[in-house]
Amino acid sequence: MGFFNWVFLVVVVLHSVDSTIVYSSSLFSNELSKIPSELLDFAKDPVLVDWMVGIRRKIHENPELGYEEFKTSELIRAELDKMGVRYNYPVAVTGVVGFIGTGEPPFVALRADMDALPMQEMVEWDHKSKIPGKMHACGHDAHVTMLIGAAKILQEHREELKGTVVLVFQPAEEGGGGAAKMISAGALENVSAIFGLHVDHSTRIGEVASRSGPILAGSGFFEAVISGKGGHAAIPQHTIDPILAASNVIVSLQHLVSREADPLDSQVVTVAKFQGGGAFNVIPDSVTIGGTFRAFSKESFVQLRKRIEEVITRQASVQRCNATVNFFTEEKPFFPATINDKNLHEYFRNVAGDMLGIDKVHIMNPVMGSEDFAFYQEVVPGYFFFLGMQNETRKQLKSVHSPYFEINEDMLPYGAALHASLAVRYLLDFQPKDHLPEGKYHDEL
Numbered sequence: 092m093g094f095f096n097w098v099f100l101v102v103v104v105l106h107s108v109d110s111t112i113v114y115s116s117s118l119f120s121n122e123l124s125k126i127p128s129e130l131l132d133f134a135k136d137p138v139l140v141d142w143m144v145g146i147r148r149k150i151h152e153n154p155e156l157g158y159e160e161f162k163t164s165e166l167i168r169a170e171l172d173k174m175g176v177r178y179n180y181p182v183a184v185t186g187v188v189g190f191i192g193t194g195e196p197p198f199v200a201l202r203a204d205m206d207a208l209p210m211q212e213m214v215e216w217d218h219k220s221k222i223p224g225k226m227h228a229c230g231h232d233a234h235v236t237m238l239i240g241a242a243k244i245l246q247e248h249r250e251e252l253k254g255t256v257v258l259v260f261q262p263a264e265e266g267g268g269g270a271a272k273m274i275s276a277g278a279l280e281n282v283s284a285i286f287g288l289h290v291d292h293s294t295r296i297g298e299v300a301s302r303s304g305p306i307l308a309g310s311g312f313f314e315a316v317i318s319g320k321g322g323h324a325a326i327p328q329h330t331i332d333p334i335l336a337a338s339n340v341i342v343s344l345q346h347l348v349s350r351e352a353d354p355l356d357s358q359v360v361t362v363a364k365f366q367g368g369g370a371f372n373v374i375p376d377s378v379t380i381g382g383t384f385r386a387f388s389k390e391s392f393v394q395l396r397k398r399i400e401e402v403i404t405r406q407a408s409v410q411r412c413n414a415t416v417n418f419f420t421e422e423k424p425f426f427p428a429t430i431n432d433k434n435l436h437e438y439f440r441n442v443a444g445d446m447l448g449i450d451k452v453h454i455m456n457p458v459m460g461s462e463d464f465a466f467y468q469e470v471v472p473g474y475f476f477f478l479g480m481q482n483e484t485r486k487q488l489k490s491v492h493s494p495y496f497e498i499n500e501d502m503l504p505y506g507a508a509l510h511a512s513l514a515v516r517y518l519l520d521f522q523p524k525d526h527l528p529e530g531k532y533h534d535e536l
């Protein structure tokens with residue numbers, strides 16, 4: 092079935108009075124392998140691309156931090172309303188969960204994160220952030236746009252869907268654990284698989300990268316207050332110096348990875364914050380240090396957490412200081428490792444390969460960054476992949492979280508089409524087996 096026939100049928104479906112007759116000829120199931128490239132052609136329609144670019148720029152100009160994504164959420168709902176897509180709101184403060192398709196199983200979810208970062212954009216361009224000190228420097232503006240784009244594609248082909256696509260627009264990916272709150276609010280109800288993506292400046296446009304198994308690390312944050320007794324810097328015997336104690340704590344923390352961890356089990360402990368004192372001749376009362384720790388396995392992660400606390404308190408006491416350690420489990424929940432499902436990896440390679448060519452679907456090494464997409468993967472099989480946007484004929488893009496971060500908007504149709512294809516094909520490929528008619532089929536087996 093060619094693309095034009097298909098478009099023609101969609102138009103007929105949209106305008107036909109007795110549309111059930113048209114639906115009965117299933118186009119998708121005949122030529123599964125052609126769906127992804129047809130959807131990419133569809134997504135590359137200049138009208139659709141311009142519309143997506145407009146949405147992305149609007150979100151980029153109005154960045155909102157975690158759990159404050161009210162305008163972004165409003166924009167999403169306005170677009171879903173225009174398309175006639177049903178949704179639940181509010182889910183986890185600002186989140187939106189949309190539904191396209193039959194309302195029946197199977198259910199497959201697609202996820203986009205909505206939040207920006209508390210940093211000042213340094214890129215000078217027409218659509219620079221209008222909010223001082225806030226910036227979409229992680230590409231979540233593009234993630235939202237591509238999921239809205241996918242919603243458009245899916246809604247236009249809704250009669251072809253053999254189940255339900257769940258659109259998950261979540262708040263607070265950047266440390267706030269929005270995914271965990273979405274799950275508590277029921278966003279994964281009936282869902283049997285979930286897909287998510289992240290833009291990547293180091294992968295070429297039209298290419299994707301991912302892997303089976305662990306792809307991103309589990310992560311946590313800690314902060315410690317090391318208290319001594321302040322006084323004159325020239326009379327140290329009357330003080331208890333927290334600067335020296337904190338320095339020893341930091342050195343001791345380095346041994347957790349270098350001496351206690353299996354060298355083949357990647358882990359990180361970084362002290363990124365050190366605050367204490369303000370004068371050349373005053374020993375302060377206390378010092379605050381803070382940082383992050385990362386590991387791929389739960390056991391290693393729990394062990395690191397335990398040892399960080401022990402090392403800080405006990406090493407501080409060596410120098411007569413007291414220390415308290417805060418792991419912020421309320422405000423910044425520990426992120427589990429992002430672990431891609433093995434079967435979904437094969438499935439992703441098939442779908443992305445059909446769209447882009449299998450030589451454009453790269454296997455990547457794991458990285459120590461983390462993603463709250465991992466929360467979903469603890470509940471249902473999930474798959475996370477990186478979407479390329481580097482175009483070598485243009486300037487080199489900066490990495491995420493840089494104040495000079497920019498995206499290549501040419502990537503928007505790829506992300507929208509990948510989302511849509513993964514959902515459409517999943518619903519066709521993973522029909523529940525117990526729906527087979529009973530009786531003579533059993534005899535034949």
Ligand SMILES: *[C@@H]1O[C@H](CO)[C@@H](O)[C@H](O)[C@H]1NC(C)=O
Pocket residue numbers: 194280281
């Ligand atoms: C999940 O499935 C149950 C039973 O079929 C149904 O009642 C419920 O509405 C479904 N939930 C969603 C979000 O569709």
Ligand SMILES: *[C@@H]1O[C@H](CO)[C@@H](O)[C@H](O)[C@H]1NC(C)=O
Pocket residue numbers: 318319320331411412413
């Ligand atoms: C440490 O805590 C103990 C017990 O509360 C207290 O007696 C001591 O003064 C504290 N030391 C410092 C340096 O704060």
Ligand SMILES: *[C@@H]1O[C@H](CO)[C@@H](O)[C@H](O)[C@H]1NC(C)=O
Pocket residue numbers: 296297482483484485501
């Ligand atoms: C890369 O950029 C060039 C120059 O702007 C453009 O002609 C080309 O289509 C781009 N490639 C892709 C895959 O978008």
Ligand SMILES: [Zn+2]
Pocket residue numbers: 228229265491492
């Ligand atoms: Zn980020």
Ligand SMILES: [Zn+2]
Pocket residue numbers: 229230231264289491
């Ligand atoms: Zn991000």
